[in-house]
Amino acid sequence: MTGAQMAQGAATGDYRVLIVDDDFRVGQLHADMVNEIPGFQALDPVQDPRTVPQLVATLQPDLVLLDLYLPHVSGVELLRELQIDAIMVSAATESKNVAAALQAGALAFxxxxxxAKTLTGKLKGWARYRRQLAASTEFDQQGVDxxxxTLQGAEDSSAAPSVAPTExxxxxxxxxxxxxxxVAEVAEGVGVARATAQRYLAALVANESLELQLGYGTRGRPEHRYFAR
Structure with missing residues (x-):
């Protein structure tokens, strides 16, 4: 996933989710849950995991909701082939399964x-994570933490945390x-360093106080631009 694609998804808020589950009824149930979350769209659920790599290449979803136990190939094996954000789902709660999913690259389990409440929390946390990634070109340790x-839903915009004066x-x-x-215009307007402005802009995008879009500078290079809702 390129930085431009992440920025585009963050700006539109229209994230597309591919659901992979060999039980059609379960897949459709999860798709219905996804479609109830504002800013998310479920693609047609997939039962055969062997078709997933090609579907990901063709449809370019933003996120895959991937079952662990699948016919022909396991969700863990499949995830290792995919260069895409994925959340693993499973009734198999043994520690070895959770560890295997996380080691393969699952962002959550x-x-x-x-x-619906559980899924909504995970997807909204993932969306804030994506907005944070799109809003910054580099991170300090605080930003990485x-x-x-955010991925675990620990930074919910509804929590109304205290706001620093600079923010x-x-x-x-x-x-x-x-x-x-x-970023440069904001830094000059506030009277802070560019890195400081970037850090607070990323946080404001993550908690949905500001929107992010791709703009173009005087030399035609793409740049992040910020505006209020």
């Missing part, structure tokens, strides 16, 4: 059966602008 917490200033600066702003 959801135990079956699960309800935030990514991991308030960055938000006000963007809100007062008539046009989307790039």
């Amino acid at each position: 959801i135990i079956k059966p699960f309800g 935030r990514l991991y917490r 308030q200033a960055v938000l006000a600066c963007v809100r007062q602008s008539r046009e989307p702003m790039n």
Whole structure:
């Protein structure tokens, strides 16, 4: 997944999810759950895992919801072939299965059966994680730690955490602008270093206070631009 694709998904909020489950009824149930979450769209569920690599290449989903036990090839084996974000789902709760899924690259593990609330929390956490990635070109240790917490749903925008004065200033600066702003413009407007502005802009995009879009600078190079909702 390229940086441009991540930025596009973050800007539109329209994330497409490919569900892989050999039980059609379960796959459709999970698809219905996904479609109830604002900003997410479920693609047609897939029963045969052997078709998944080609479908991923053709459809280019943003996320795969992948069952662990599948016919012909396991979810773990399949995940190793895919260069895509994936959440593993399974009723197999043995530690070896959870470890295998995470080692193969799963960003989360959801135990079956699960309800809409559980899935919504995981998908919204993943979406905030993607927005954080799209909003920054590099991270310090604090930013990386935030990514991991976000994936687990630990940074829910509804939690209303305390806001630092600099973050308030960055938000006000963007809100007062008539046009989307790039990092350099925000840094100059607030009077902080570019890296500081970038860090707070990433956090504001992650908690959905600001939107991110791809713009183009004077030399025609793509750049991140920020605007208020």
